[in-house]
Amino acid sequence: MIQLYNVYKSYNNTPALVDISFIIKKGAFVFVTGPSGAGKSTLLKLLYRWESYDKGQVLVNGINVGKLNFSKLWQLRRHIGVVFQDYKLLPGKTILENVAFALEIVGAEKKTIRYKAWEALKNVGLSHRKDAYPMELSGGEQQRVAIARALVNNPKILLADEPTGNLDPDMASEILHLFEKANADGTTVVFATHSQNVLREGNHAVIALKRGKIADTRIVA
Amino acid sequence: MNILKTTLSNIKSNKQLFFASVGTITTALSILGLFLFVYINLNSVLSFWNDQVQLIVYLDDEISSDEKKQLEKLFSSSSEVDSFRFVSREQAWEKFQLMFSEKSSFLKGMGFNPLPASYNLKIKPLPERLKSIQSLAEKLSQEGGVESVEYGEEWINRFETFMILMRVFLLALGALLCLGAVLIIANTVKLSVLSRKNEIELMLLTGATPGFIKFPFFLEGIFHGILGALISLSLMKGVHLYLVSRFQGSIETFGRGMDFQFIPMSFVMVIMLTSLLMGWLGSYLSLQQFLGAYKKL
Ligand SMILES: Nc1ncnc2c1ncn2[C@@H]1O[C@H](COP(=O)(O)OP(=O)(O)OP(=O)(O)O)[C@@H](O)[C@H]1O
Numbered sequence: 001m002i003q004l005y006n007v008y009k010s011y012n013n014t015p016a017l018v019d020i021s022f023i024i025k026k027g028a029f030v031f032v033t034g035p036s037g038a039g040k041s042t043l044l045k046l047l048y049r050w051e052s053y054d055k056g057q058v059l060v061n062g063i064n065v066g067k068l069n070f071s072k073l074w075q076l077r078r079h080i081g082v083v084f085q086d087y088k089l090l091p092g093k094t095i096l097e098n099v100a101f102a103l104e105i106v107g108a109e110k111k112t113i114r115y116k117a118w119e120a121l122k123n124v125g126l127s128h129r130k131d132a133y134p135m136e137l138s139g140g141e142q143q144r145v146a147i148a149r150a151l152v153n154n155p156k157i158l159l160a161d162e163p164t165g166n167l168d169p170d171m172a173s174e175i176l177h178l179f180e181k182a183n184a185d186g187t188t189v190v191f192a193t194h195s196q197n198v199l200r201e202g203n204h205a206v207i208a209l210k211r212g213k214i215a216d217t218r219i220v221a
Numbered sequence: 222m223n224i225l226k227t228t229l230s231n232i233k234s235n236k237q238l239f240f241a242s243v244g245t246i247t248t249a250l251s252i253l254g255l256f257l258f259v260y261i262n263l264n265s266v267l268s269f270w271n272d273q274v275q276l277i278v279y280l281d282d283e284i285s286s287d288e289k290k291q292l293e294k295l296f297s298s299s300s301e302v303d304s305f306r307f308v309s310r311e312q313a314w315e316k317f318q319l320m321f322s323e324k325s326s327f328l329k330g331m332g333f334n335p336l337p338a339s340y341n342l343k344i345k346p347l348p349e350r351l352k353s354i355q356s357l358a359e360k361l362s363q364e365g366g367v368e369s370v371e372y373g374e375e376w377i378n379r380f381e382t383f384m385i386l387m388r389v390f391l392l393a394l395g396a397l398l399c400l401g402a403v404l405i406i407a408n409t410v411k412l413s414v415l416s417r418k419n420e421i422e423l424m425l426l427t428g429a430t431p432g433f434i435k436f437p438f439f440l441e442g443i444f445h446g447i448l449g450a451l452i453s454l455s456l457m458k459g460v461h462l463y464l465v466s467r468f469q470g471s472i473e474t475f476g477r478g479m480d481f482q483f484i485p486m487s488f489v490m491v492i493m494l495t496s497l498l499m500g501w502l503g504s505y506l507s508l509q510q511f512l513g514a515y516k517k518l
């Protein structure tokens with residue numbers, strides 16, 4: 001599903017990723033970990049082509065990411081859902097509208113949008129709050145909305161950049177379970193975190209980065 | 222439907238800016254339109270007088286028929302002369318009386334005809350017409366039996382030069398104002414885009430097509446342009462109607478059948494189309510600039 005071959009990436013001549021190669025199979029759940037500044041976010045950004053890379057090859061769902069030009073990027077990104085540490089919900093919309101927005105963007109059929117958005121909220125246990133605004137929810141609840149939004153278009157790949165970074169341990173493990181649920185439904189998950197608790201709790205493959213290089217891998221079948 | 226909502230809420234959230242932008246476009250187009258209006262009317266005056274340009278050869282009362290024949294031969298052989306017409310003393314007198322019928326009792330009281338016979342020459346509308354009229358007039362005044370020669374004044378020539386200058390000025394002013402309007406629209410749309418940065422990033426992230434992202438902003442820019450054009454065109458129409466109601470009487474003294482011309486329909490279409498293009502271009506520029514940061518190729 002995701003293949004990297006000898007990938008290099010630098011920001012203004014400062015290397016951020018150095019000679020990264022790995023393969024993530026379809027349906028896998030992989031943690032990306034490492035200290036701050038190790039390059040976790042950068043690695044994820046390459047996968048959905050938010051950043052370009054200097055050398056090597058990146059294949060995502062069979063798409064050669066490096067060869068894609070701006071006007072075709074959406075074709076890659078429609079296979080991918082992304083969740084961030086800061087949720088990135090739109091404050092002016094209710095949470096149902098926030099989830100529906102992702103459906104509108106990809107031109108989903110109008111009649112189905114409300115129902116699909118509601119169902120996605122139900123899957124994260126928030127359908128009863130559908131008319132609430134993001135500011136009226138706790139951090140954990142907001143993150144669940146963000147997950148519902150990332151999953152509502154049934155992406156093949158779910159990327160998460162420190163989704164539990166702002167949450168207490170209980171909430172973190174609840175969020176982790178939502179990702180594992182999505183993974184159980186067949187979604188390939190790449191989950192960046194530096195939380196040892198999360199890494200310990202989820203018994204998954206790990207790619208550990210250190211100063212832009214792969215320092216260690218733990219592959220669990 | 223949704224896109225229209227987005228556009229409208231963009232405008233609502235930047236109300237002051239929207240009015241400033243539309244107001245400036247309106248002003249720019251109105252200034253341009255006013256000049257166009259003046260130009261078109263001067264032009265119609267010019268072409269009216271152009272048709273009137275003729276050379277009148279007044280004849281001595283004692284002109285012989287040989288001299289007359291000689292003159293007519295000269296007219297026919299002159300390449301500038303389109304046609305000529307003989308007006309006898311009696312015809313001139315009748316026409317004169319007709320034109321001043323209110324004073325006819327006084328005229329009748331005069332008891333004799335003071336008017337000379339004449340030849341009215343219609344001159345071909347050649348580019349160097351005025352010069353050829355001048356030389357022709359000189360030549361004719363030397364001929365026997367000719368009392369005097371009258372022709373269109375020098376100022377017609379000056380007027381034509383003025384119109385050419387005006388055309389150049391209009392084009393330059395128009396280009397400048399259009400450029401200004403495009404920049405203003407670009408700036409307004411840019412602020413609109415920036416205020417929706419998070420939303421646009423989400424769209425990019427979720428896999429919206431560039432067209433989907435850009436469309437509401439194009440609509441916004443085009444809306445600014447068209448609205449400005451509509452307002453300024455209605456202002457101009459208002460001015461036109463006012464002038465007609467106020468001065469139609471006095472303009473007719475310049476020439477029968479003359480009236481104030483509104484900007485012709487084709488120009489109205491051009492103005493609308495231009496404003497649409499300006500709106501599109503303004504949006505295009507700001508979108509290009511904004512989205513460029515996300516391309517990083
Ligand atoms: N947009 C950018 N411009 C310049 N340098 C950047 C940019 N983004 C990241 N970097 C640098 O690249 C390196 C890797 O950053 P990255 O954000 O990938 O680390 P990270 O592992 O996600 O860290 P954190 O755990 O703090 O989120 C860092 O040295 C960072 O300073």
Ligand SMILES: [Mg+2]
Binds near residue numbers: 042
């Ligand atoms: Mg990071």
